[in-house]
Ligand code: SF4
């Protein structure tokens with residue numbers, strides 16, 4: 001694929017990032033792979049597949065594309081749309097078993113929230129190796145005999161990704177605004193479109209300036225005791241309701257503004273309110289959405305059960321763990337960085353990890369493996385299950 005096509009795909013699919021973008025599943029050859037070439041696997045989100053192919057363009061490898069319902073790897077695995085069955089299915093039906101002599105498959109690390117490596121190995125005989133978070137690191141990872149540095153394990157939110165996220169929010173808003181303003185309020189189209197792009201870009205680009213005040217345990221930004229709600233909380237909408245009520249009452253009593261004026265300014269103020277109420281933390285890979293109740297959970301490590309196997313360290317996208325190879329024990333020196341993704345709990349072979357709520361309720365590993373998060377960040381299950389401590 002030419003660079004121009006690749007850039008065009010990135011541009012279009014970044015603007016439409018909020019929507020699934022499926023591509024064909026199955027087996028792809030990259031370069032000129034042989035019987036000992038690495039086998040990589042990813043979900044069938046088109047942008048991801050194109051980025052992986054581009055990252056691997058100097059490498060001879062097989063790429064398996066499994067059905068993740070056209071959703072990116074992290075969201076699909078965490079939400080239960082990319083499952084053990086999808087991985088097992090592509091391993092068994094793609095014909096890869098006839099093409100290579102080994103049985104090692106590299107999965108993207110962020111799939112560890114939903115794919116259970118032990119189940120895949122038991123059902124197929126393929127050993128799962130957790131690859132890097134970012135496709136660009138895959139060649140170095142393969143070259144270095146599947147060694148993953150701490151940098152390769154960690155999700156970050158650099159400027160390019162923040163701009164992409166702003167575009168993902170602004171584009172659908174600008175389409176809706178165009179559909180309403182062009183037929184009914186043409187002169188507002190340009191200023192509103194400019195505003196719709198400026199606000200999210202300003203919010204995401206300036207994130208490092210105020211990220212120290214983002215509160216993972218609350219919704220939004222917290223300056224001492226005041227919490228500014230950036231996510232889709234009720235407060236901005238209630239304020240908008242008061243504004244509209246005041247505008248209507250004032251217009252009727254003073255007889256100044258007509259219904260056309262009121263509906264236009266009502267629409268404009270609603271767009272602004274929705275934009276500044278962006279689910280900021282949920283749009284970043286380094287915080288949990290303010291809407292997600294899981295943000296209040298804490299990962300607990302049961303030292304007695306831990307055997308130091310290190311799967312937790314391999315899959316944690318926030319580098320919370322360290323494994324002491326001499327004591328064969330894991331520790332969590334950076335526990336405060338946790339984003340409650342659940343990957344470590346899903347992968348621990350000895351069930352040494354579990355979630356605990358602020359009230360001391362325990363959510364055991366089998367619950368995390370079985371029940372995935374819905375879009376509102378809820379596991380549709382009662383957390384009152386005792387792990388048997
Ligand atoms: S917590 Fe589990 S995965 Fe992590 S080192 Fe201990 S046994 Fe291994």
Ligand code: SF4
Pocket residue numbers: 299315316317318319320337338339340341342343344345
């Ligand atoms: S420690 Fe937190 S961020 Fe790391 S894998 Fe476990 S749940 Fe995810």
